[in-house]
Amino acid sequence: MKRKLLIIMCSFSLVALTGCGSKADSSDVSNDTAATSQQVQEAENTEAEAEEETLASDPSVDLDLTTLSSTMIYSEVFNMMMEPMAYEGQTIKMDGNCAIYTDEETGNTYYTCVVQDATQCCSQGLEFLLDSEQYAFEDYPADGDPIVIKGTFSTYEEDGGTYITIKDSVME
Numbered sequence: 001m002k003r004k005l006l007i008i009m010c011s012f013s014l015v016a017l018t019g020c021g022s023k024a025d026s027s028d029v030s031n032d033t034a035a036t037s038q039q040v041q042e043a044e045n046t047e048a049e050a051e052e053e054t055l056a057s058d059p060s061v062d063l064d065l066t067t068l069s070s071t072m073i074y075s076e077v078f079n080m081m082m083e084p085m086a087y088e089g090q091t092i093k094m095d096g097n098c099a100i101y102t103d104e105e106t107g108n109t110y111y112t113c114v115v116q117d118a119t120q121c122c123s124q125g126l127e128f129l130l131d132s133e134q135y136a137f138e139d140y141p142a143d144g145d146p147i148v149i150k151g152t153f154s155t156y157e158e159d160g161g162t163y164i165t166i167k168d169s170v171m172e
Contacts, residue, residue: 080126088154094166098140098143099111128169129168
């Protein structure tokens, strides 16, 4: 399905490239077609590599974000934020950098695992709570530390809002 969608998108791109310019000789059209074919082949190779990476994921989790590309991780975390109930109760593994936020009004401190997209311009983060039976407060990572966490995706209510967290997390 993804491959068909990719081929259709590339075909539309080819039509757009050849339909918007001035009359070109046949060698220009051939070069555009060859370039588009190369792009399709590169996209198929990237898709195959992503499938291979997914196969190497941690079998003890439902969703292993550590094996995905930065763009796919960013997209998946975005999906979690938009449709949290679809992920409720799943075991999630992710890596990123620790970010710490303290709410000045309540005094509550929140720890998040932040991931960046491929261009490093956008970031998404998921709050995590370390397993209180295994970790003390002093065990939490410092702001900016690279981390790998594994825990259960959950939602909670606070101050009239619904928030998501990875609870009972362990650091790997």
